[in-house]
Amino acid sequence: MGALSWLVLLLTHPGEFRILLQYWLWHDQRDVSVPSDHANTGWDRDTMRRCWHFLDLTSRSFAAVIKQVEDDLARVICLYYLVLRGLDTIEDDMTLPDEKKQLLLRNFHKHTLTPGWTFTESGPDEGDRQLLVEYDNVVEELRMLKPSYLDVIVDITKKMEAGMADYAHKAQTTGSVYLEKIEEYDLYCHYVAGLVGEGLSGLFSASGKEGEFLASQLELADSMGLFLQKTNIIRDFREDVDDQRYFWPREIWGDEKYGAAVGHPAFQEMKEMHLAGNEKQAEYVQSAMILNALCHATDSLDYLRLLKNQSVFNFCAIPQTMAIATLHLCFKNPDMFQRNIKIRKAEAAQLIMRSKNPRDVAYIFKEYAQKIHAKCTADDPSFIKIAAVCGRIEKWCEDQYPSFVNMATGGQAQTFDTTDVRSRVAQILDDHQRKAWLEKKREELLRTTGAATTAREKGEEATAADTFKFVAIAFTVVTVISLGSVFGIMLLLDRFT
Amino acid sequence: MPDSYLVIGGSGLLGGHVVDQLVARGETSVASFDIAPGSFDQRVRTFVGNICDRAELENAVKESGATCIIHTASLLQGKSKEQVYKVNVGGTENVVEVAKAQHVSKLVYTSSASVVFAGSDQPNVDESAPYPAKAFDDYNAAKAIAEQLVLKTNGYQGLSTVSLRVAGLFGPRDRVTVPTIMGIMMSKRSGMQIGDNKNLFDWTYIENAAQAHLLAADRLSPDHAKYKLVAGEAFFISNGEPRPYWDFPRGLWKAAGHTPKKITVIPKGIAMVIAVIMELVAWIRGSEATLTRFRVHYICLTRYCNIDKARNALDYHPLFSIDEGIRRSAEYWMSTHPEDVAKLRETQ
Structure with missing residues (x-):
């Protein structure tokens, strides 16, 4: 971006200017040519x-x-x-x-x-x-x-x-020229994207940065790839159709129920979707395609939860949050049928900066799911299913990262929202865990004194008195043995000299 | 020895579907006990009586030779506290006592997801949630007392009990939810939305709820592999597909052939003010307000449950999606309300 476009942005979209500036200031890029990194x-x-x-x-x-x-x-x-x-x-x-x-x-x-x-x-x-x-x-x-x-x-x-x-x-x-069934569409996406996910999981495992089990999470890895691929296929509609590349399955775009909803026959060719007069029917097909893609969202979130290396996580998560943002951009957007649309730079930068842990990513998914749902109207034949899939994403968030837990910030411990019933249960569990932890620590401490171990082996509770007794006995034994050996050595020395 | 079933509340929405499913799966001994006579398959023995009358109940249990009681009867919200307690607590007490006296071996009790409801948001609540210190209303209080009574009895002289906390029942033959929602459409209020519609809500299609009762009953046999996970336990039962509040009524309207042309969103705060005014007007006129603060609050709540426990222990996997349930419910409503449908077609 040149200086002029920065200035224009500052004046027209100050919020975006701020985000991009932050991104530019704080987001380091790796320079692969640095000599110390050549290995x-x-x-x-x-x-x-x-x-x-x-x-x-x-x-x-x-x-x-x-x-x-x-x-x-x-x-x-x-x-x-x-x-x-x-x-x-x-x-x-x-x-x-x-x-x-x-x-x-x-x-x-x-x-x-x-x-x-x-x-x-x-x-x-x-x-x-x-x-x-x-x-x-x-x-x-x-x-x-x-x-x-x-x-x-x-x-x-x-x-x-x-x-x-x-x-x-x-x-x-x-x-x-067309893919007929949704299964064919899924299989095609599996070959070109699902396999990429499968291979990446294998490489992550092979690097030792992620667990070995990750390489065998084929279904989740496949969903990661499919979610991205389907999003691209949806967004690139116009470009692909103009190049006579057709990836949308006929089972969706040629379904007569989308025509029936506006009193038209089903589409015969994919290119009909960008023609004037077909806007509403095309919009319904678009919703159905986006619904199909959204079905992979919770699998993606499941996969991201399995990762432990920060750089691997960022690598996997950023494209996923971009994808759900792109689906939101496409949803009910007639421009998608006419030209190539893209999320704004600032939105992308913000997503990159926020996609740092599975909880935040899940909440990004939830936000976009709610926005998609808000745009959906009851006349859409996919209306009920879209509500269900958006609800599923939200429920996933509640299952894994329940909203009553307020995250720890600035050195403060996590807190529970007291108005939520789940807090009371969590509080009890939390106390229980803390007690268990203290108990474990105490036992560890006792174990280091050695004497306590013997006591436990006998199945006795190691009390302070017992410990003292053992220490006293051990001390006596050690003293007697050392004195005895000193006496023995002196005796021997005495005899041989 | 196959069980002999007595469904209490067999003429009601849930009880009726439980009876249907028992007959459909080939049970040879199925009986219904209800204050209202219902229409049943001829294989079903019907007893008309009141659960508040122990003698009538005892007679039905004895006559039918019941070994498994499925107690679905309940007085819904809107009645006086005294009545609600009499039927829901007193009636259940009678059921438990009769079951003990008659050596019944299984008791499945229909509870409500709202027994743990304290009036505030409740996303993804599960069975670990305690009963609220102060119940939200008389109905919930009564249901909670009755549920504890039933669960406490588990293990008494070979009697095994279970409680199913169903959430938002709807379906064909429904006399509450579906007609109310369709009523809003008929009075042309479907274009109004209170709140931002981000709050998720849970519903249960009636045939799924009925199926859960059969699954629970089967698992109360001590030789069943999952017996220990079920006996004496409470389970949340819903369709497991929470969705924003307004989507459910809109789905029903749509299935009946009506889509609101335009949605007017009334933010919660403003709706509260309107409700106060309407309550005031109603109070002065001595009528009932169509919109109350309670309604507004309720509509804007997030309320859905986690049904994993039922999935695991009861092997409960809803057979019908909400989508399918809505379709079937709307079809039934249309077949029973031809005038309304005709009126709807005219105005569309």
Whole structure:
């Protein structure tokens, strides 16, 4: 942003100006070129520098998020991302004939480990064709990864290439352009996004920054990916339709109930949704698509609760809060059918700054769910279901982070809202736990005196008197033994000299 | 030996559905006891009597050979304190005494989610919540006393008891909730919203509530694997799908074919002022106010429960979503109110 646009912002949106200024002041970015960090970032190698460059090229904002992940994990995720990007570039390429594409896709997990492998036949319009032209850099770097990382990357590549090849084959041979069933839509999203989540979980576990169990949370990881992918698919409606890419399932947009609600027949083609006169029906389809995406929200929150590393948490949480904000932006927004819409910069900055722990993230979800619900009107065929899914998000918050607990701030302990009945129960539990903790501490203290242990082994309660008795006996025993041995040694010395 | 069932309050909304489900699953011995005669399947033995009369009740239990009593009868809000206590506490006392005397082995009691309600917000409340020191009203006080009486009796000479705290019942044959909400629509007040509609509220579709009673009854057999988790326990029962308060009536109106054209939102504070004025006017005229401060307060409350305990111990998983429940309830209402439906179609 230039100085002028800062000034304009200050005058037109002072609140946003403040947020962006705070963000700019307080939010550090990791510089991967710093020499002390080279062991992690690999910046000292030409090949890795090239990889960082490609990451910046594909998406600057996403690159920044990746770089923030701690230690070497940022580099591993960078490479993982480039592999998938390479695969995606081949899948997207309409200039490649089916037979060629099939072979390329289905063997990509081998190519990606073949030293010197590059691909120069991408169509001239492919944005990331240069990545494939210089793919040998990625191969080189991948081969340096430790096996536990590489196994995850290769495993996901195998699964994803098979899925993509199937879809590409179907599209290019049958001429069917639409996804029919919601199941197909879910499966497609699984291949392109759910698997990404699965692989990331595997990498987090392999890094030791997260528990081993995380790698096996496949359903939750899948939901993380689906929530993001579906949000993008919804938001990018116009761009995709103009490019004749159709990801919305016909089971939703072609459902006659959305037509019936306005006295029209069901949509026959996706592009009808952006035509004048179809606004209301398109809005109902849009609600149904957003409802479908919102069904993954509580799974995402479940996943985020499992994380323990702060940098991994931020990496996972920020895209999720952006997604729910984007869904709110799209909900009942006719502009979405006409042009590319985006959440405002300040809103995004605020979300990044707030997405720091699972409780705050859950409350962000709740806020947006309430806003979405507030925009929903009873004429919408998805009305009741949207209320239910928003209610579910709110109930999730109450289950995991109940509102009667006021968080600890400024050195103060947490407090309970006394008007809430749950407080009384929590207070009793809290006291109980505190007592149990004190009791444990007392026992630990007694155990360090050693004597108490013997007493407990006999199954007796170690009282102060007992302890004293034991100490006295132990003292006597030790004294007697030492005196005895001194006497013995002197006796021996006496005899042999 | 299969149980012999006596449903007290079998002509009521919940009792009727419990009877239906018992018959539907092939129980051979099902009887109903109610102050009002109802219409039942011919396989159901009907006893007409008052639970406040111990002799009448005892006779029904003896005659039907009941081994399992499902006590759903209750006097709802709006009656005098004396009446409410007489039926809800005294009546339940009779049920418990007769069950003891007649060696009944199971007693399932229909309680209310509001037994722990103290008048303020209650998000996600579960069974660990204590009874309030001061009950919100006579009905809640009476229900709480009766519930404790029933639970205390558990274990007395082979009698096992359980209490189900149902929340916001609605469904076909409903004479309270659905007609009241439809009444608002018919008097053209559906476009008014009091409060910001962010407060979540809990409802239970009647067939789900009835199913919970059957599940609870089955688990009161001492040889059932979940017996220990159920006997002597209280459970919250709802649809487990809390949603903002106004969405429920709007869903019902919509299912009946009416969508308010425009929603006028009246903030809670202003609604309170209006309520005071309306109460004053009503007081002067000696009539009943359509909007009271109590109503406003109640509408703006967050109230829903956590049904995890019932999910785990009773294996209660609501068969019908609220969505489906609303559809069925509206259908029933439309079939029984043809004039209203015709009037609605005219004005739409």
